[in-house]
Amino acid sequence: MATLDLGKIKQVWRGTYNNSTAYVVDDLVEYTDSGITSTYICVANSTGNAPSSSGTAHASWNYVAKGVADPIPTQSGNSGKFLKTDGSSLSFDTAGKILNIFHAVKTGKQTIGSTSWVDVTGMSLTINPSTSSSKFLIQVRGYGAPRDSVYFMGNKLVKVVGGSTSDCGTMTGTDSNRWGSHACLGTSNASYSGVPAYSISFDVYHQVSSTNQIIFKVQSRQGYGGNHAVYWNSTNYTYDNNNVEVGLSTSTISAIEYI
Secondary structure, eight states: OOOOOOOOSSOEEEEEOOTTSEEOTTEEEEEEETTEEEEEEESSOEESOOSEETTEEOTTEEEEEOOOOOSSOOOTTOTTOEEEEOSSOEEEEOOOOEEEEEEEEEOSOEEEOOSSOEEEEEEEEEEOOSSTTOEEEEEEEEEEEESSTTSOEEEEEEEEETTEEEEOSOOBOOSTTOOOBSEEEOOSSOOSOOOOOEEEEEEEEEEOSSSSOEEEEEEEEESSOSSOOEEESSOTTOBOTTSOBOOOOOEEEEEEEEO
8 A cells, every 4th residue: 555644743842943953844943033033834844043133034945924023012120110111112211209308407596797698607508419300499588687777688599519609500699889689678768667577488490511519508698887787587687575585486498309
């Protein structure tokens, strides 16, 4: 009786493709080409012929199930980040959040008699930023006053980086007759009389470009000349009948670090 060779009556799974294995028709393999894993069927006996190259199948192989590139970017190094799309591709990004809150309190009265900028004691923050692109919202809240209503008290925020001090944020003051400040207290052309403690309140935004230490501090000056001081947390006239200071205030500086 004649023998009829029907060949394989079913496909044979051979696992991951091996370049040294001899494959025959109807063998199935798994192979990763350019980072994309697919399943192939052998259509002609083959040894040493990779199933595909750069997405094109070899003549000895056909695709059974062609894979696609993983649309999710690598998660390595992206802990705590979220996945976002620009409409055509995905990427990991950092969600906006508060990283740190820094706070300092100034107590007691400080008298400043200089027409040059002077550091306000207790109103400074020394910070090592958590990231090289951290944003900061610095909030100054306090009380102060010039000696009399005819005088002025200037207040501003400066930053110190690498030993260099510079103004922090935008301030008003445009010509030689005006010095810039974030908060100027007092009035002009007024009679000499005592003044109450004014509220000193301003916010400054700043974004760093490195993780180098930065110091935010408040400075003040008097704006008249001569021996005419300005005061923090008090006024020149906050005394009782025994010439003892009463009713002192408390001032604060805060910085919110966020991304």
